[in-house]
Amino acid sequence: MRVVLTGASGQLGAYLLEALIGAGHEVSAWSGRAVGERCGIKLRPVELTDKRALEAALASDDPEVVIHAGAISAAEAVRRDPERGRAVNVGATLRLADWCAERDRRLVFTSTDLVFDGSRPWWREDDPANPILEYGRTKRAAEPSVLAVPRGLVARVSLLYGFSRCGRDGFFDRAINALRSGEPQVFFNDEFRTPLDYASAAAVLVNLAGSDVTGVLHVGGRERVSRYDLMRRAAAALGHNTDLVRTNSRADVVLPEPRPADVSLDTSRLAQVWPEWEPPNIEQALRTSRGA
Numbered sequence: 529m530r531v532v533l534t535g536a537s538g539q540l541g542a543y544l545l546e547a548l549i550g551a552g553h554e555v556s557a558w559s560g561r562a563v564g565e566r567c568g569i570k571l572r573p574v575e576l577t578d579k580r581a582l583e584a585a586l587a588s589d590d591p592e593v594v595i596h597a598g599a600i601s602a603a604e605a606v607r608r609d610p611e612r613g614r615a616v617n618v619g620a621t622l623r624l625a626d627w628c629a630e631r632d633r634r635l636v637f638t639s640t641d642l643v644f645d646g647s648r649p650w651w652r653e654d655d656p657a658n659p660i661l662e663y664g665r666t667k668r669a670a671e672p673s674v675l676a677v678p679r680g681l682v683a684r685v686s687l688l689y690g691f692s693r694c695g696r697d698g699f700f701d702r703a704i705n706a707l708r709s710g711e712p713q714v715f716f717n718d719e720f721r722t723p724l725d726y727a728s729a730a731a732v733l734v735n736l737a738g739s740d741v742t743g744v745l746h747v748g749g750r751e752r753v754s755r756y757d758l759m760r761r762a763a764a765a766l767g768h769n770t771d772l773v774r775t776n777s778r779a780d781v782v783l784p785e786p787r788p789a790d791v792s793l794d795t796s797r798l799a800q801v802w803p804e805w806e807p808p809n810i811e812q813a814l815r816t817s818r819g820a
């Protein structure tokens with residue numbers, strides 16, 4: 529496939545690029561501002577909110593498939609600048625969707641578990657999405673434009689974990705590095721997700737990009753765990769002192785926005801469309817990861 533990957537310079541993008549190249553696809557790796565190479569491919573900076581730059585880049589790369597992972601992905605950044613958050617996460621997605629719809633190209637959009645309000649566990653694709661974080665509201669607002677693309681897929685991805693391959697530390701690197709240097713780390717015991725490691729998420733998304741699955745699909749792990757459980761198990765799997773992994777509650781912290789308590793995803797549809805795929809648990813995923 530001839531693929532444009534937006535967000536190729538990001539955390540998930542680095543893993544997606546590796547998976548796409550490994551599968552023999554021809555990839556144009558778009559970044560926002562980052563320059564240089566990833567996996568031997570030159571990054572192409574394309575400001576997604578710049579209509580003319582976006583259209584010119586699409587015209588020259590002429591992708592059969594767009595995997596759209598570019599976004600302002602930090603909830604706090606979107607809260608601080610919701611206008612910019614909307615321009616990137618909603619406006620740019622709409623333009624990409626229009627381009628794909630007009631030419632019958634495939635579009636795979638990485639949405640998020642944070643489109644749900646977190647009031648109960650195990651959210652299904654057809655459950656009402658009622659985001660309570662501004663970041664979740666922007667991702668949710670982008671979904672209809674992708675669903676209007678005849679070959680569009682909204683992949684709602686769970687919390688991702690694993691070591692960064694994009695040259696910039698993520699939450700997981702920072703936490704594990706701190707534990708490695710003996711600093712205690714505190715995680716919520718009352719915020720639940722169905723986390724998935726980056727490499728598995730990338731493998732699933734690349735497989736889906738080459739499929740004819742459309743609509744909304746939940747992509748996550750099968751275990752529902754708290755952030756505390758995730759990081760305690762990760763620390764143990766990586767041989768770090770689990771006594772340094774401490775627990776607190778969301779109620780102990782003054783948060784700028786309320787955080788959804790439980791956005792665990794029901795992934796039965798994914799199991800139906802790809803029955804052979806068995807997501808690794810936290811220990812299995814980290815055993816094969818580079819930083820272990």
Ligand SMILES: NC(=O)c1ccc[n+]([C@@H]2O[C@H](COP(=O)([O-])OP(=O)(O)OC[C@H]3O[C@@H](n4cnc5c(N)ncnc54)[C@H](OP(=O)(O)O)[C@@H]3O)[C@@H](O)[C@H]2O)c1
Nearest residue numbers: 535537538539540559560561562576598599601638685688
């Ligand atoms: N990580 C997770 O746990 C998770 C969970 C669910 C869904 N997702 C979704 O997965 C996708 C990737 O997340 P991530 O964690 O990999 O994010 P990330 O590390 O923050 O990467 C974001 C990417 O988007 C690019 N970007 C940002 N603003 C842009 C703009 N205006 N124009 C062009 N490119 C722009 C960045 O480019 P530069 O850095 O080069 O500027 C970077 O490549 C996002 O859509 C996110 O919503 C992530």
